[in-house]
Every structure is written in C-alpha cells, then in structure tokens.
Amino acid sequence: MVPATDITSLSPPPGALFGAGLAAVVLLLLSISTLTLIELGWNYGSAGGSALEKMHPGTLMAFALIAMSAAVRGNPLTAFIRTFETYPGVIVYFVGIAVLMAHAVFVAGLPFTVFIDTFVLPVVMFLLLRDIGEERRKSLAWLIHGMFALNAMVGLAEFAFGFRLTPLYVEGEVLEAEWRSSALFGHPLANAVLTGCYMILLAKGGARDMAPLLRLCAFGLAAAGMIVFGGRAATAFMLVAMAVLAGNRLLQILRGARFETGSLLTGLVMVPVLALGVIVLQQSGFFDQFFARIIDDEGSASTRVEMFELFKYLSWYDFLLGPDPQQISTLMAQYGLLYGIESFWIALILLHGLVVSLIFFFALLVFCREVVISAGAGALLVFLYFFAVASTSVSLSAKSPVFAIMIVLVFVLSRRGIGLPRAS
Numbered sequence: 001m002v003p004a005t006d007i008t009s010l011s012p013p014p015g016a017l018f019g020a021g022l023a024a025v026v027l028l029l030l031s032i033s034t035l036t037l038i039e040l041g042w043n044y045g046s047a048g049g050s051a052l053e054k055m056h057p058g059t060l061m062a063f064a065l066i067a068m069s070a071a072v073r074g075n076p077l078t079a080f081i082r083t084f085e086t087y088p089g090v091i092v093y094f095v096g097i098a099v100l101m102a103h104a105v106f107v108a109g110l111p112f113t114v115f116i117d118t119f120v121l122p123v124v125m126f127l128l129l130r131d132i133g134e135e136r137r138k139s140l141a142w143l144i145h146g147m148f149a150l151n152a153m154v155g156l157a158e159f160a161f162g163f164r165l166t167p168l169y170v171e172g173e174v175l176e177a178e179w180r181s182s183a184l185f186g187h188p189l190a191n192a193v194l195t196g197c198y199m200i201l202l203a204k205g206g207a208r209d210m211a212p213l214l215r216l217c218a219f220g221l222a223a224a225g226m227i228v229f230g231g232r233a234a235t236a237f238m239l240v241a242m243a244v245l246a247g248n249r250l251l252q253i254l255r256g257a258r259f260e261t262g263s264l265l266t267g268l269v270m271v272p273v274l275a276l277g278v279i280v281l282q283q284s285g286f287f288d289q290f291f292a293r294i295i296d297d298e299g300s301a302s303t304r305v306e307m308f309e310l311f312k313y314l315s316w317y318d319f320l321l322g323p324d325p326q327q328i329s330t331l332m333a334q335y336g337l338l339y340g341i342e343s344f345w346i347a348l349i350l351l352h353g354l355v356v357s358l359i360f361f362f363a364l365l366v367f368c369r370e371v372v373i374s375a376g377a378g379a380l381l382v383f384l385y386f387f388a389v390a391s392t393s394v395s396l397s398a399k400s401p402v403f404a405i406m407i408v409l410v411f412v413l414s415r416r417g418i419g420l421p422r423a424s
Contacts, residue, residue, distance in 0.1 A: 009083070009130070009131040010066055010069050010070055010079060010080070010083050010127040010128065010130075011069065011127070011128055011129065011130060011131040011132050012065060012068075012069050012128065012132070013069065013072055013073075014133070018065070018068070018069070019136055019139070021061070021064075021065045021068070022065065022128060022129075022132070022136070022140070023139065023140060023143060024061060025058050025061045025062045025065060025125075025128070026058075026140055026143055026144065026408055026412075027143065027147070028056070028057050028058035028061060029056070029058040029401050029404065029405050029408065030143075030144070030147040030148075030151070030184065030185070030405065031147065031184055032056070032057060032058070033166060033182070033184060033185050033186025033187070033190070034056070034186050034187070034399065034400055034401075035166035035167070035168070035182060035186040035187065036165075036166050036186065037056070037057075038166075039166050039167065044056075044399070045399060051113070054111075054113035054116070054399075055113065055116055055117060056117050056121070056401050058121075058401060058404075059116060059117050059120075059121045059124075059401065059404075062121060062124045062125060062128065063124065065128060066124055066127060066128055069128070083127060087127075087130075087370055087374075089366045089367050089369060089370030090123055090126070090127070090367065090370060092362075092363050092366040092367070093123060093363045093364065093366060093367035093370075094123070094363075095363060096359055096360040096362065096363020096364060096366075096367075097115060097119050097120060097360070097363070099356055099359050099360060099363075100115060100119075100348075100352060100356060100359075100360045101115055103322060103352050103353070103356045104352070107321070107322055108322055108325050108351065108352065109325065110325055110351070113399075114398070114399040117399050117400060117401045117404070118396055118398070118399055118400055118401075118403060119364075119396075119403070121401055121403075121404040122367075122403045122404040122406075122407045123367065124404075125404045125407045125408055125411075126367075126370075126371055126374070126407055126411070129407070129408065129411035129412065130374050130411065132411075137412055138209055140408075140412045141206075141209055141412050141413060142209065144198075144408070144409065144412055144413065145207070145210070145218060147184070148195070148198050148218070148221075148222060148225075149218060149221055150184065151183045151184040151185055151191065151195075151225065152183070152195070152221045152222055152224060152225030153221070154181070154183040154184055155181035155182075155183035155191065155225050155228045155229060156181070156224060156225065156228055158181040158182065158183065158228070159179070159181050159228040164181070164182055165182055165183060165184070166182045166186060167182075168182060168187065168188075179230070180228065180229055180230035181225075181228045181229055181230075183225075183229070185405075187400075188229045188230055188231060189229075189231050189234070189389075189393050189394075189395070190400065190402050191225070191229040191231070192226060192229040192230065192231025192234035192235065192389075193231065193234045193386060193389045193390070193393075193395070193402065193406075194402060194405055194406065194409070195222050195225050195226050195229060195234075196226065196231070196234045196235070196237065196238040196241075196385060196389065197382050197385060197386055197406050197409050197410075198222055198409060198413075199219060199222050199223065199226070199238060199242075200238065200241050200242070200245070200381060200382050200385055201378070201382060201409055201410070201413040201414065202215065202218060202219050202222070202413075203219070203242060203245050204245065204378045204381070204382075204414070205378070206409075206413030206414065207219075207413075226238065231389070233388075233389050233392040233393070234389045237385050237388045237389055238385065241381055241384075241385050244381070245381070307341045307342065307343065307346055307350075308346070310328065310331045310332070310341075310350060311350075313327070313331055314350075318353070319353065319354055320353050320354050320355050321353040321355060321356070322351065322352045322353030322356065323350070323353075325351060328350050328351065341394065341397065342392060342393050342394060343391050343392065343393070344390050344391070344393070344394065344395045344396040344397040345357075345361070345391060347394065347397035348360065348361075348397055351397070368383055371383070371407065371410065374411075375410045375411055375414045376414055378414045379410045379414050382406065382409070382410055382414075383410075386403075386406050
C-alpha cells in the first residue's frame, strides 16, 4: 500500500512494474502514430470497428496504469476525489470536455470518441507524470531523447531515399505528391510541432542529463528534422521562441548571471562545423523543397482565409449553438478545404457553435494554467508555441495524441518540472 501522504497523487508508485508501465505508455505514444494505426487496419478515424479501435494503444495503457495507481492507494474513488481537490483546474477541464462531448452526441450527432485521445489523454498524462521521482524522470528523459533522435533520422532517411514510413491520406486517397516526411510521429505537421516543442525544451535545459556535445547533436538533429517535416508555421514560431530565449539569456549574462564555460567552448568549436554542414546541405539541395514551400504554399494560406467565408452561411442560431455538420462538410467541399479547417479554434466554433466552444476554451485555459503552475515557468513558452502553431492547422480539432505528447515532454524535460509543491 502507498502511504497516506501520497493519497493526492496518481503518479505510478515506486516499483519496476509501474516504471515499465509508464515507460511503455510514453514509448507507444512516440512510436505509433495515427497514420500507423490506419495503415495497420485499425478503424481509428473511420466508421465501424470496436470502441477500443477508436483509441490509441497508448491511451488504453495510460487508462489502465492510472486505474492501477489509484487502486494501490486503497479506495480508488477516494484517490481520484482527493486528487481533483488538489487540482481544481482538472475538474473545470473535465466539465468543459463533458459539455463538448454532450453537444457532439446529442446536438451535432457526431462521435464523442474523437475527444478521448485529443483532450482526455492529456489530463491523464498530467496526473501520471505530475509527481514522478527524479530517477524515473531521468529514465523517461533518455527514452524521449532516443525516440526524437530516431524520429529525425527516419524523417531524414525518408527525404533522402524517397520512401514514406506511413502514407498520407486525403479523402481516402494516398497523397503521392507530398514530399514532407511522416517518420514515427505521423503527419508532417505533428512531427514539426512536437520537434519544435522538443527544441525549445532543449534550449530551456531539457538536455541537462546529457554532455554538452551530445546536447548540440540532439539539437542539430532535431533542427534537420524540422526541415524535412516542412512545417512553415512551426519553424517560424520556433525561431521566434529561440530568439526570445537567446535575448533573455543575453540580458541575464549582462546582469551578471553565471554560465557554463564548457558549454560555451563546445559551442564555439561546433560553430564552424555546423556552418560547413549547412553549406554542404545547401549545395546538395537539402533546403530547396522547404524554401520552395515557403514561397509557394500550394494554396495553404488561401484556405486559412476561405475558412472564414463559411460563417456567411450560418444563421445566428447556428453560429451560437452549432450548425448541421453536414452543412459544414458541404461548404468545405465547395470551398476546396480538403485538408480541413486549418485553425482548431475556428473548426470547433464551426462544428459546435460559439457558446459551447467558449465554455471549452475557458476550461482548456484553466487546465493549461494548472499544468504550467505544476511544471514551472519553463513550460509557459512551450504552451504558447504549441497553441500558436495549433492555431494555423487542423491540430486539436482532429483525433490525435499530440497534445498529450506535449504534456509528456513538458513534465519530463522541463527543468523545474517534477514534484513541485503547490502554492498555498
């Protein structure tokens, strides 16, 4: 049994079994993408199949692990109640999800399972990771570093040799002309935003368990991955975040803050090496397709303008309480929005109406505040980056564990991220 003092925590208790279970959840989330599930024949994003096929394997294992963590604390119901009393923002978030699900099922006639991986899994990962110990954190950190390195190398291999680990589908058809890599995380945009979050956390001290040279290698490999994943918004916002971090660090040094001499020397030695590598890659055409997509986005920007045209066809009742989903689907087809509505804020409003969406957005904000308070100030920049990128793509309006993976990265790699006492 777990001591009574731990009754407010649902993080897995000490022991090899629980440690392996938590590592398995993280590994499943980082190795099996939604595209992989579809390729394996799961009815993940389509009609039919069992209810279990509608959820990511990592989600199923996370649910089992948190149930076990609650069970070993005595009365599982008491453990959950005490946890929610400690984290009131989680209750608000669950209410927001419940409102969204109820509207989907009883008003819009849409399936509710889309919200489990996208919105329920993140809070489960928050509860599982909030109070893990330092040794377990280090083990998970090395697992994450290894998976992101592997993901970048797979993406680079796809780009170099012209193959794709998992095909991309649009309207049920394989997208043959797409050059961006899918790697382990699936959709190129999912790869880009997660890699961007990872790079920001590396810059914030997320690679503190690594030697300085290894940190630079990890960062450089991730940066190369960003090129082949082709996320323009993700790359642009990542560069803005890096500029903010660099400027802030420079100000701290000018004010007398200490810095690691070894890291500085390693960086100075690596600068000419990296410069030479960039020149070689540029000469070989490595950046050509990425820059070509920046110049010609193949209509992506226009779709972000045309999505606002859909509001012209809605009555005030539909705008506030949600239109007929079939009407939205028809309008999207007419406007050629084959890739979906490329802003999850707009997508939720168009599907569920302004009233329900605002309730959920408020609940989401409260939950994010809860996570940032728990994970420390370093998490705030990652959240701002994530939602800035999400605002330019389908992202959270589709079924995906990307939000949950970001929560994992924040708690495992954030410098202040584990086991902080809550402010009274």
